[in-house]
Amino acid sequence: MAITLTVNRKHYAVSVDPEKPLLWILREDLRLPGTKFGCGAGLCGACTVLLDGQAVRSCQTPLSAVGAAKVTTIEDIRSVPAGKHVVEAWIDLDVPQCGYCQAGQIMSATWLLGQTPDPQDADIDAAMSGNICRCSTYLRIRKAIKQAAAATQADKAA
Amino acid sequence: MNAADAISRRSFLSASLLAGAALAFHVRLALAAENGAPVGTLTAFVRINPDNSVVIGAKNPEIGQGVKTMLPMLIAEELDVDWEQVRIEQTLADDKIYGPQSAGGSRATPVNWLPMRQAGAAARAMLVSAAATQWGVKPDALITSGGMVRHAASGRSASYASLAPAAAAVPPPAFETVPLKPDSAFRIIGTPRRGVDTPAIVRGAPLFGIDTDLPNMVYAALETCPVFQGVIKSHDDAAALAVKGVIAVVPINSGIVPKGQKDALAIVADSWWTAQKARALLKVEWDLAAQRHFSTAGYEKAAVSSLSGAPQSDILRKGDVAAGLAGAVKTVSARYDYPFLAHATLEPQNCTGLFDQDRLTLWAPSQAPTGGRKQVADMLGIAPESLIIHLTRIGGGFGRRLMSDYMVQVAQIARALPGRPVKMIYSRADDIRHDFYRPAGWHGLTAGLDKDGAIVALKDHFVTFGAPDAPVRAAEMEATEFPAQIVPNIHFGASWLQTNLSTGWLRAPTSNAMAFVFQSFLDEVALAAGVDLPTLILRTLGEDRLLPQVGRAPQFNTGRARKVIEEARRFAAWDGKRPDRWTGIGRGFGFYFSHAGYFAEVVDATVSKSGQIKVDKVWVVGDIGSHVINPLNAEHQAQGSVIDGLAQAIIGQKIDQVDGAVVQENFDGFPLMRIDSAPPEVAVRFVTSPYPPTGIGEPALPPVIPALANAIYAATGQRLRSLPLRTAAV
Numbered sequence: 052m053a054i055t056l057t058v059n060r061k062h063y064a065v066s067v068d069p070e071k072p073l074l075w076i077l078r079e080d081l082r083l084p085g086t087k088f089g090c091g092a093g094l095c096g097a098c099t100v101l102l103d104g105q106a107v108r109s110c111q112t113p114l115s116a117v118g119a120a121k122v123t124t125i126e127d128i129r130s131v132p133a134g135k136h137v138v139e140a141w142i143d144l145d146v147p148q149c150g151y152c153q154a155g156q157i158m159s160a161t162w163l164l165g166q167t168p169d170p171q172d173a174d175i176d177a178a179m180s181g182n183i184c185r186c187s188t189y190l191r192i193r194k195a196i197k198q199a200a201a202a203t204q205a206d207k208a209a
Numbered sequence: 210m211n212a213a214d215a216i217s218r219r220s221f222l223s224a225s226l227l228a229g230a231a232l233a234f235h236v237r238l239a240l241a242a243e244n245g246a247p248v249g250t251l252t253a254f255v256r257i258n259p260d261n262s263v264v265i266g267a268k269n270p271e272i273g274q275g276v277k278t279m280l281p282m283l284i285a286e287e288l289d290v291d292w293e294q295v296r297i298e299q300t301l302a303d304d305k306i307y308g309p310q311s312a313g314g315s316r317a318t319p320v321n322w323l324p325m326r327q328a329g330a331a332a333r334a335m336l337v338s339a340a341a342t343q344w345g346v347k348p349d350a351l352i353t354s355g356g357m358v359r360h361a362a363s364g365r366s367a368s369y370a371s372l373a374p375a376a377a378a379v380p381p382p383a384f385e386t387v388p389l390k391p392d393s394a395f396r397i398i399g400t401p402r403r404g405v406d407t408p409a410i411v412r413g414a415p416l417f418g419i420d421t422d423l424p425n426m427v428y429a430a431l432e433t434c435p436v437f438q439g440v441i442k443s444h445d446d447a448a449a450l451a452v453k454g455v456i457a458v459v460p461i462n463s464g465i466v467p468k469g470q471k472d473a474l475a476i477v478a479d480s481w482w483t484a485q486k487a488r489a490l491l492k493v494e495w496d497l498a499a500q501r502h503f504s505t506a507g508y509e510k511a512a513v514s515s516l517s518g519a520p521q522s523d524i525l526r527k528g529d530v531a532a533g534l535a536g537a538v539k540t541v542s543a544r545y546d547y548p549f550l551a552h553a554t555l556e557p558q559n560c561t562g563l564f565d566q567d568r569l570t571l572w573a574p575s576q577a578p579t580g581g582r583k584q585v586a587d588m589l590g591i592a593p594e595s596l597i598i599h600l601t602r603i604g605g606g607f608g609r610r611l612m613s614d615y616m617v618q619v620a621q622i623a624r625a626l627p628g629r630p631v632k633m634i635y636s637r638a639d640d641i642r643h644d645f646y647r648p649a650g651w652h653g654l655t656a657g658l659d660k661d662g663a664i665v666a667l668k669d670h671f672v673t674f675g676a677p678d679a680p681v682r683a684a685e686m687e688a689t690e691f692p693a694q695i696v697p698n699i700h701f702g703a704s705w706l707q708t709n710l711s712t713g714w715l716r717a718p719t720s721n722a723m724a725f726v727f728q729s730f731l732d733e734v735a736l737a738a739g740v741d742l743p744t745l746i747l748r749t750l751g752e753d754r755l756l757p758q759v760g761r762a763p764q765f766n767t768g769r770a771r772k773v774i775e776e777a778r779r780f781a782a783w784d785g786k787r788p789d790r791w792t793g794i795g796r797g798f799g800f801y802f803s804h805a806g807y808f809a810e811v812v813d814a815t816v817s818k819s820g821q822i823k824v825d826k827v828w829v830v831g832d833i834g835s836h837v838i839n840p841l842n843a844e845h846q847a848q849g850s851v852i853d854g855l856a857q858a859i860i861g862q863k864i865d866q867v868d869g870a871v872v873q874e875n876f877d878g879f880p881l882m883r884i885d886s887a888p889p890e891v892a893v894r895f896v897t898s899p900y901p902p903t904g905i906g907e908p909a910l911p912p913v914i915p916a917l918a919n920a921i922y923a924a925t926g927q928r929l930r931s932l933p934l935r936t937a938a939v
């Protein structure tokens with residue numbers, strides 16, 4: 052039986068085991084490989100996506116738990132107002148090294164700015180400590196979040 | 210220079226090799242076709258499009274070290290194009306066309322500094338020569354810039370694109386003779402450039418090995434023997450095969466057990482998730498009797514007993530260490546140790562293969578495709594030339610992907626399913642439990658000081674792993690370990706324990722451990738000598754000179770070492786004072802020379818009452834030669850290396866073994882650094898010196914570990930001699 056799914060503002064019908072994690076549906080069935088597999092256990096954040104704007108670990112989210120929620124992945128993160136600024140700050144500061152964790156980092160950072168428009172270091176630690184960067188790009192992640200926060204605020208003021 | 214010779218011989222002059230170069234590019238031509246067909250292919254590395262944009266081939270594997278940006282910068286510089294005109298394409302793996310292609314040892318910079326510039330200069334010379342012929346002027350009357358050739362006297366100019374068809378027919382000059390720009394003319398080398406893939410990464414584009422997607426592709430998960438070197442006795446795959454979506458179960462050899470034996474079962478399915486689930490239904494009887502007795506506890510016991518005896522083998526014997534110690538005014542003795550470590554790249558090991566009509570094509574996130582090609586050909590019994598290897602972007606290397614097990618594995622699975630592309634992916638547990646680990650080691654050290662506080666004798670008994678009378682991979686120790694070349698009486702000896710684990714190179718291999726041992730121990734020696742560590746090192750270095758070459762290790766220049774140490778003292782405003790009481794706040798120093806780079810680092814750390822370690826700031830001073838080719842990336846690499854080193858020290862990283870099998874399975878048991886434990890500031894400064902540039906992916910890592918351990922001593926009086934560092938409450 053096909054299950055309907057809304058991902059990046061598009062509707063999909065997938066016929067798979069409802070227990071299959073969203074991560075693998077995105078990667079294998081919808082051919083959206085931007086969302087990454089890192090640990091499969093909710094420990095690294097590489098698979099982070101937004102579910103109705105909330106950052107979740109897609110490796111821990113079975114299809115059956117998605118329901119009517121709207122999924123946003125890295126491929127469409129620019130459609131979220133803060134997401135666009137996060138991506139731009141990431142490019143500006145050249146945050147990535149290998150780049151593998153960065154989709155997850157960007158999703159978590161976008162969610163953080165939605166919650167906390169002017170995040171302090173402690174807010175960044177709390178929101179981002181679920182996202183591992185094996186290359187340790189943390190200094191730039193912190194800086195880029197602050198830069199994106201300022202740009203998002205400026206947008207609102209305008 | 211050999212590499213240059215090799216490339217000029219191979220990739221130039223011969224029509225067949227130019228055909229090879231064209232072949233190399235053809236695979237990605239669809240990508241490059243945005244401007245129509247290229248108008249000229251000049252050398253294996255440069256292609257000019259009709260709109261005067263330039264495609265430059267990046268030949269080395271990109272693991273996050275920035276080489277895909279850096280090598281093309283060298284070509285673009287000498288080709289004399291604007292960086293904005295350039296688009297970068299990863300080449301295939303084929304060292305016959307491109308020269309050496311590996312990501313290891315921080316070697317890409319020294320090996321390619323000249324050849325890549327020469328490749329760009331040769332292509333430029335061909336364009337200039339085409340223009341000179343067309344205009345009937347001498348080539349040296351022409352200048353180039355921004356992808357244009359100009360003749361000042363007549364005011365004529367032409368774009369590279371308009372000249373490219375004629376230039377492609379010009380015989381390429383020999384690499385060695387083509388003139389290179391003087392440093393003063395550099396407009397790209399030495400300027401900050403963002404990673405060429407950064408925009409694609411933040412778009413979620415399919416760049417990585419694990420993103421490989423081919424029509425009709427199937428997925429494989431591996432059930433590998435949990436105990437290294439164990440093999441399959443018998444197996445029953447009926448239940449797994451009955452799962453909907455499962456296509457096949459293929460017994461394979463991962464390359465670490467004898468040929469003919471199998472130590473893993475590949476479950477192939479229409480989804481990796483399905484394959485991984487079906488894996489639980491396999492019934493396998495393993496033969497592990499010979500490996501069960503290997504354990505961390507066993508190694509520790511054996512190492513301690515070995516340390517109290519004489520070393521099994523000599524690494525270096527110089528002067529008379531016994532007499533030197535007997536005559537010393539003071540002696541210092543200590544034991545240091547460190548554990549096995551996994552690489553834990555964030556992209557799990559994976560590889561995609563397609564076996565079709567006796568040809569194998571691999572999409573390999575490999576740091577060493579040349580080695581992989583050999584091993585795969587050997588395992589399959591096919592000709593190495595019959596393999597096509599696509600290099601993908603790599604989600605972290607750290608040395609793990611210098612090994613080729615994933616290529617060997619997927620090759621066997623693909624051959625069992627001819628015509629079907631197979632993507633094999635390790636689960637995280639597979640990745641951590643089937644690594645090639647940084648080997649553990651134990652050191653028993655003694656140093657003797659004379660009445661002036663100079664080191665007169667030094668002794669180290671290094672216990673590690675060997676098979677049976679030589680060290681295993683990455684367990685070597687150099688006879689040049691500082692200060693062995695300077696101190697008159699030295700005895701370095703080794704003893705080797707047995708292990709069934711595979712070992713391998715981890716970022717700054719051997720140095721990552723040796724720096725901790727020697728620079729921490731030298732801090733103890735400095736204390737006994739009544740000075741601070743930088744003073745002891747400077748005093749030991751003596752006058753500026755080049756120490757003798759030993760084997761293939763890079764030569765140690767005491768003057769370059771002195772400069773980075775002095776600069777680090779200035780940079781961090783190091784006052785050299787030893788604390789008179791333990792405040793929980795401390796500062797430590799570390800220096801190390803590895804991978805031809807000289808690094809001195811200072812760490813400020815705070816230890817809480819409960820013993821929690823916090824790194825407040827790190828200062829890094831490095832000398833990587835005459836040019837920092839891409840200063841933006843160099844700073845990022847140094848910062849990343851430093852935080853990587855701190856991860857080995859403060860978050861509890863270690864690999865344990867029980868009953869022959871590795872215990873840790875995921876990032877709970879084998880933690881990685883997270884943002885809330887990373888230092889808020891890592892300040893980086895480079896000093897230049899008149900020597901060829903070298904790589905920056907590794908040498909900034911080793912000194913930070915002892916600098917931290919020494920800072921913790923300064924903060925608490927606790928001398929931590931075991932990694933990972935564990936402080937007691939203060």
Ligand code: FES
Nearest residue numbers: 089090091096110
């Ligand atoms: S893959 Fe989902 S948290 Fe690591």
Ligand code: FES
Nearest residue numbers: 149150184185186
């Ligand atoms: S950039 Fe490599 S894991 Fe974050």
